Amino acid sequence: MAHxxxxxxASLQAHKxxxxxxxxxxxxxxxxxxxxxxxxxxxxxxxxxxxxxxxxQMGNSEPLLGAYQWLSxxxxxxxxxxxxxxSESSGFDNSGAEADPGVQDDWWNIGWIPFATNGxxxxxxxxxxxxxxxxxxxxxxxxxDDGARRVVxxxxxxxxxxxx
Numbered sequence: 382m383a384h385x386x387x388x389x390x391a392s393l394q395a396h397k398x399x400x401x402x403x404x405x406x407x408x409x410x411x412x413x414x415x416x417x418x419x420x421x422x423x424x425x426x427x428x429x430x431x432x433x434x435x436x437x438q439m440g441n442s443e444p445l446l447g448a449y450q451w452l453s454x455x456x457x458x459x460x461x462x463x464x465x466x467x468s469e470s471s472g473f474d475n476s477g478a479e480a481d482p483g484v485q486d487d488w489w490n491i492g493w494i495p496f497a498t499n500g501x502x503x504x505x506x507x508x509x510x511x512x513x514x515x516x517x518x519x520x521x522x523x524x525x526d527d528g529a530r531r532v533v534x535x536x537x538x539x540x541x542x543x544x545x
Contacts, residue, residue, distance in 0.1 A: 483515025
């Protein structure tokens with residue numbers, strides 16, 4: 382992942398320096414340990430390596446990842462905690478999702494770790510609890526107002542490689 386970040390940073394420097402300047406410093410080992418502890422999961426190593434490159438973006442420029450802003454460890458935890466709290470409320474209906482094969486047919490699943498947002502309540506998530514036929518760590522889209530749960534990529538590395 383370090384090499385991927387080098388390529389990506391070179392491209393950003395040449396074409397979008399404001400986005401490069403918007404990236405946070407690398408996540409520390411302590412930050413990553415705390416994130417995993419609070420989420421109660423072991424995150425895929427490729428994803429941890431990406432956070433070791435840059436711990437998200439500040440949010441003062443256009444999104445880093447197409448239409449999606451790269452979330453910092455703190456914002457990942459905030460988004461996950463928000464969805465978790467919503468899903469635990471008495472009025473939450475976890476039905477009605479239309480999931481791709483390999484994705485749980487939930488509206489929200491605690492094993493989905495949001496790492497990018499379009500700013501409208503929709504996220505790209507690492508799927509750490511895939512359904513039969515899915516892959517641990519696949520990237521899925523989760524829309525706040527639509528039950529479509531789509532596999533975007535088979536892994537974080539494959540998904541990230543699209544941007545450079």
